[in-house]
Amino acid sequence: xxxxxxxxxxxxxxxxxxxxxxxxxxxxxxxxxxxxxxxxxxxxxxxxxxxxxxxxxxxxxxxxxxxxxxxxxxxxxxxxxxxxxxxxxxxxxxxxxxxxxxxxxxxxxxxxxxxxxxxxxxxxxxxxxxxxxxxxxxxxxxxxxxxxxxxxxxxxxxxxxxxxxxxxxxxxxxxxxxxxxxxxxxxxxxxxxxxxxxxxxxxxxxxxxxxxxxxxxxxxxxxxxxxxxxxxxxxxxxxxxxxxxxxxxxxxxxxxxxxxxxxxxxxxxxxxxxxxxxxxxxxxxxxxxxxxxxxxxxxxxxxxxxxxxxxxxxxxxxxxxxxxxxxxxxxxxxxxxxxxxxxxxxxxxxxxxxxxxxxxxxxxxxxxxxxxxxxxxxxxxxxxxxxxxxxxxxxxxxxxxxxxxxxxxxxxxxxxxxxxxxxxxxxxxxxxxxxxxxxxxxxxxxxxxxxxxxxxxxxxxxxxxxxxxxxxxxxxxxxxxxxxxxxxxxxxxxxxxxxxxxxxxxxx
Numbered sequence: 438x439x440x441x442x443x444x445x446x447x448x449x450x451x452x453x454x455x456x457x458x459x460x461x462x463x464x465x466x467x468x469x470x471x472x473x474x475x476x477x478x479x480x481x482x483x484x485x486x487x488x489x490x491x492x493x494x495x496x497x498x499x500x501x502x503x504x505x506x507x508x509x510x511x512x513x514x515x516x517x518x519x520x521x522x523x524x525x526x527x528x529x530x531x532x533x534x535x536x537x538x539x540x541x542x543x544x545x546x547x548x549x550x551x552x553x554x555x556x557x558x559x560x561x562x563x564x565x566x567x568x569x570x571x572x573x574x575x576x577x578x579x580x581x582x583x584x585x586x587x588x589x590x591x592x593x594x595x596x597x598x599x600x601x602x603x604x605x606x607x608x609x610x611x612x613x614x615x616x617x618x619x620x621x622x623x624x625x626x627x628x629x630x631x632x633x634x635x636x637x638x639x640x641x642x643x644x645x646x647x648x649x650x651x652x653x654x655x656x657x658x659x660x661x662x663x664x665x666x667x668x669x670x671x672x673x674x675x676x677x678x679x680x681x682x683x684x685x686x687x688x689x690x691x692x693x694x695x696x697x698x699x700x701x702x703x704x705x706x707x708x709x710x711x712x713x714x715x716x717x718x719x720x721x722x723x724x725x726x727x728x729x730x731x732x733x734x735x736x737x738x739x740x741x742x743x744x745x746x747x748x749x750x751x752x753x754x755x756x757x758x759x760x761x762x763x764x765x766x767x768x769x770x771x772x773x774x775x776x777x778x779x780x781x782x783x784x785x786x787x788x789x790x791x792x793x794x795x796x797x798x799x800x801x802x803x804x805x806x807x808x809x810x811x812x813x814x815x816x817x818x819x820x821x822x823x824x825x826x827x828x829x830x831x832x833x834x835x836x837x838x839x840x841x842x843x844x845x846x847x848x849x850x851x852x853x854x855x856x857x858x859x860x861x862x863x864x865x866x867x868x869x870x871x872x873x874x875x876x877x878x879x880x881x882x883x884x885x886x887x888x889x890x891x892x893x894x895x896x897x898x899x900x901x902x903x904x905x906x907x908x909x910x911x912x913x914x915x916x917x918x919x920x921x922x923x924x925x926x927x928x929x930x931x932x933x934x935x936x937x938x939x940x941x942x943x944x945x
Contacts, residue, residue: 438462443539444469445547448743450647450736456539457532457644462565463539465546465557472548473557479754480551484510484625491750491761493551493626514628518595521588521632524573529586529641531601534569536640537590541631544747550630551752559594559621566616571599571606572637578845579767579856582747583637586857591631596620626752633748635767635856642774642860643739645867649732649781652871653725654944655934656784657693658900659877660721663791664694665703665897666884667801669718671695672707679722686733687726689945694721696941702892703885715800717790724787731780738773767856771839774859778866782831785870788877789824795884796821807883807911814914817880823921824876827869834862834869875924878933879908886910899940900933 439459441452444466455461465473483490494510529537542560545552563570570593576585592598593609597620600612613620621627663669674695679688698704705711713719750761796817798805808816838858844851882904885893893901907923927933938944 440464441539442466443543443546445543445545445746446744448539448543450643450739450743453536453539453640453643453743454647456564457536457640460535460567463542463561465542465554465561469546469548470554473546473552473554475754476548476551476752477553479752479757480626483759490759493629493750493759510625511623514623514625515595517628518588518591518623518632519597521584522592522598524576524585524589526573526575528571528601529574531569533640533644534572534590535564536644537572537587537636538564538570540636540640540643540743541587541590541634543743544634544636544745545630547746549746549751549753550748551626552630553624553627556594556621556623556627556631559618562618563594563613563616566618567602568593568612568616568618569601570609571601574861577637577857578843578850578853579635579638579771579858580765580853581749581846581850582633582635582765582767583857584632586637587632587634591623591628594621594631595623630748633765635742635745635747635765635770638767638770638774638857638860639739639742641857641864642735642770642777643743645774645860645864646732646735646739646777648867648871649777650736651931651934652781652867652874652928653729653732653784654693655928655931656725656728656788656874657690657944658697658896658933658937659788659874659881660718660725660791661694661697661894661897662881662885662900663795663877664698664718664721665701665893666803666881666888667714667718667791667794668703668705668710670707670709670711670714671698671701671704673714673719674698674722682723684723684726684730686729687722689729690726691722693944696944697896697937698894699896699941701894701897703888704894715790715794717787717794721787724783728780728784731776735773735777735780738769742770767854768839771854771856771859772837774856774863775837775839778831778859778863779835779837781863781866781870782828782835785824785828785831785866785873788870788873789821789828792821792824792873792877792880795880801884803884803887807880807887808914810913816911816914817883820876820880820917820921824873827873831866831869834866838862871928872921872925875928876921878904878928879920879924882908883911896937896941899936903927903933903936
């Protein structure tokens with residue numbers, strides 16, 4: 438099994454996915470271990486000299502003016518974790534928990550947190566032996582870090598709280614014992630170091646971003662299938678058109694669509710059948726391209742945040758400095774993940790409009806609701822309802838979380854990011870959008886049955902074959918939700934994307 442080595446500086450999104458989904462093993466690089474030890478030695482020096490340093494020899498938040506005695510340093514850190522474990526709601530899925538643990542480890546091995554190497558070794562063991570803390574989804578303000586959810590992670594490190602082991606929920610003590618991992622006894626700075634960061638919101642948003650990159654390409658494929666079913670006009674993908682707009686996402690989308698549709702005998706030329714298509718067809722490069730650009734922006738932010746030091750205070754051992762700062766503030770990612778949600782919602786918006794064109798006979802030359810025996814059969818009538826419901830839900834979810842702030846900790850923390858809510862919303866929008874695109878794929882495939890699927894383009898023919906291998910043509914009404922679920926899975930596991938890229942090469 439592949440081992441991912443972390444050093445705090447160059448963890449990439451693909452490696453995060455390998456650990457989160459493929460349960461790859463993790464280890465700390467030797468140079469990072471040296472930096473961790475140097476940072477820890479400086480913290481111990483501060484404690485021995487009884488220096489007044491936030492979070493090391495003082496309380497937290499509004500209690501930062503209260504000095505903690507040398508004898509109470511360990512009690513301070515463990516009390517912090519117990520008091521801050523206030524998460525509520527459903528537990529995060531295993532892949533997100535693994536992502537959280539990996540990102541927190543990667544941030545701490547940078548050597549600016551003052552934590553002991555043995556404590557980080559415990560976290561590494563938990564990842565490798567699949568002890569997954571039960572972390573509730575709700576309760577983080579995304580500023581002062583993801584305090585509540587990360588506290589649930591640390592409880593298990595202490596042999597407390599709850600965790601999943603071999604798929605079963607049990608006490609943290611039992612999970613650690615079964616895995617053969619010795620719980621840690623936190624000491625100076627360690628509790629604060631473990632929870633004062635943005636790794637929950639970043640893990641959720643990073644996984645959503647990874648899936649968004651592939652979903653964006655599949656959205657181009659689904660749109661191309663509809664384009665052929667509705668005899669779309671190919672002139673709109675002419676490179677000259679997009680070059681003079683000079684928007685990179687738009688240029689890439691037009692290139693994707695032209696390649697997916699290459700060789701098609703179902704598309705038309707301008708004036709051949711009609712002069713113009715509706716916006717959801719004619720403006721595909723402009724609509725999808727804007728979402729491509731947005732996802733690229735978020736991807737850049739994710740790659741930076743995954744390798745950031747985000748706790749407080751930060752230890753600069755070589756300079757003999759401890760600086761209280763605000764790197765825990767989630768605002769850079771809150772804005773990015775709100776943007777991601779909006780970009781994904783727009784993909785679903787345009788896909789649903791194309792679904793409507795496919796099933797509405799006043800907008801196409803296809804049979805009403807794509808059934809040969811309308812009246813007795815409803816065909817794809819209610820499939821469009823489902824897509825419309827999800828699009829409407831996305832509109833509600835797309836309200837930015839980052840424009841809200843509620844002061845906390847006695848108004849000491851008077852502006853917070855709500856970035857964790859932004860990330861969770863983006864993931865929910867992603868799931869809804871994936872379903873809408875799956876519905877467009879199966880609806881477009883049905884629409885193509887009233888033409889000649891043999892004349893499909895090189896890319897669309899590959900997609901059509903994958904769909905038809907799982908979902909037969911609808912001749913008479915049948916229960917539809919299993920078909921929808923099958924098509925969602927084809928999108929989720931990238932079967933359609935893989936088949937298309939095998940036929941025409943990588944999409945952009």
